Amino acid sequence: MSEGILNIMIATDLHYLSKSINDGGEAFSKMMAKGDGKVMKYIEEIVDAFVLEVIKRKPDALLLLGDLTFNGERVSHMELAIKFKEIVTAGVKVYLIPGNHDINHERCMGFCGNKIYKVDSVSPDEFREIYHHCGYNLAIHFDKTSASYVVKLSDSLYVIMLDTNSYSQNFLSDESLYWLEGVLSELSKTGADILGVSHQNLLEHNFMFTEGFMIKNADKIEALYNKYDVKLNLSGHMHIQHIEDRGVAEVVTSSLAVAPNHFANIRYDKKSFRYWTESLEVYKVEYFEKISRHEFDGVGQRQLVRLFKTHSFENINESDIDKMGKTFVKMNEKYFAGEVFDTAGFEEGMKLWEEQPESFTSLYIRSILDSVYKDQNTFEVNLRKGKNGEVFR
Incomplete structure (x- = not known):
């Protein structure tokens, strides 16, 4: 570490599933055929490459911003803890929080042949015990009512790991809010910078996806962050790569398990947080990038098949359907990756979507238009002049 400079890596939504309870057989394949684009066939290879x-x-x-496991399987947590221990042993401090898929999950299952069977999950206390070496042992402040905690990365930077999943999913209790304000008040007296971390989102990133995505009382947390000058929050959960800034800025990092398999970096130098993403290279899987992209694009294609079966569209033929389909799949791909959508070659498809009766898909397309025409993968928060959200190249 250079004087005053910290380099931080970020990953979220790993959704690791132990091979000891998944043979990749018929039952698992059927479930993944309806999935959301996670490359579960190679999830161990992805996690090992990241480690x-x-x-x-x-x-x-x-x-690590939560949803460490597929659905909270105890054996998946135990294996992950061993992998993270390798990172700690190498001299890198690991800090993590649970996501909504990590504790007492109702779909905590194993897969064998054409059978799906129940497996053990973990309680909040067991989660913290398993990952004791991943932040909980280094906490300088700890909230027993939510398992939120604070760590000191340097004399000038503290990180608040906000847990909204251990005891009540997607919600921070009044007791925890009281704890949070007390911590923020104390930390603000030091003059240090504060970085917020949560699994669910603090800000609205898409008007169609607020319920179940934003923390239910996010407005109260946002008010505290504004009061105590917390300029940046990091979250995951949505599996998209996206940035919002309205005083408190928030960067949502996309899932490590979903194309383009992002992890992120922050460079902190007391003057700013500089954020950028990279795509993980999984060398042990031949053509991994192509496989991962194909898995994700399949999600959009399945959605289109359902749409065209259940909705009537006016004055379109097979060629029009093809153009609309290609436009949607490419735009959806770029949205989740936080990349700029180039409309060249998709003009006719866009026009056809605009002409059709409202559907979930056409409304979704409208909801992402402001996002897909700008890069969501680089961001800078100026900590000294109050000019948040300056994009850098």
Whole structure:
């Protein structure tokens, strides 16, 4: 670490599933055929490649933003803890929080042949015990009513790991809000910077996806962050790569398990947080990038098949359907990746969507238009002049 500079790596929504309870057979294949684009067939290879990348880079800290496991399987947590221990042993501090898929999940299952069977999950206390070496042992403040905690990365930077999943999903209790304000008040007296971390989202990133995505009382947390000058929050959960800024800025990092398999970086130098993403290279899987992209695009294609079966469209033929389909799949791909959508070659498809009666898909397309025409993968928050959200190249 250079004087005053911290390099931080970030990953979220790993959704790791132990091979000891998944043979990749018929039952699992059927479920994934209806899935959301996670490359579960190679999830161990993805996680192992990421662990090696962290060890190679040796950042000052690794932040893991929840949904560590597929659906909270105890054996998946136990295996992940061992993998994370390798990172800690290499000299990198790991800090993590649970997501909504990590504790006492109702669909905590194993897969064998054409059978799906129940497996053990973990309680909040067991989660913290399993991952004791991943932040909980280094907490300088800890909230027993939510398992939120604070760590000190340096004399000038504290990180609040906000847990909204251990005891009540997607919600921070009044007791925890009281704890949070007390911590923020104390930390603000030091003059240090504060970085917020949560699994669910603090800000609205898409008007169609607020319920179940935003923290239910996010407005109260946002008000506290504004009061105590917390300029940046990091979250995951949505599986999209997206940035919002309205005083408190928030960056949602997309899922490590979904194309383009992002992890992120922050460079902190006391003057700013500089954020950027990278795509993980999984060398052990031949043509991994192509496989991952194909898995994700299949989600959009399945959605279109359902749409064209259940909705009537006016004055369109097979050629029009093809154009509309290609436009939607490409735009959806770019939206989740946080990349700029180039309309060249898709003009006719866009026009056809605009002419059709309202459907979930046409409304979704409208909801992402403001996002897909700008890069969502780089961001800078100026900590000294109050000019948040300056994009850098």
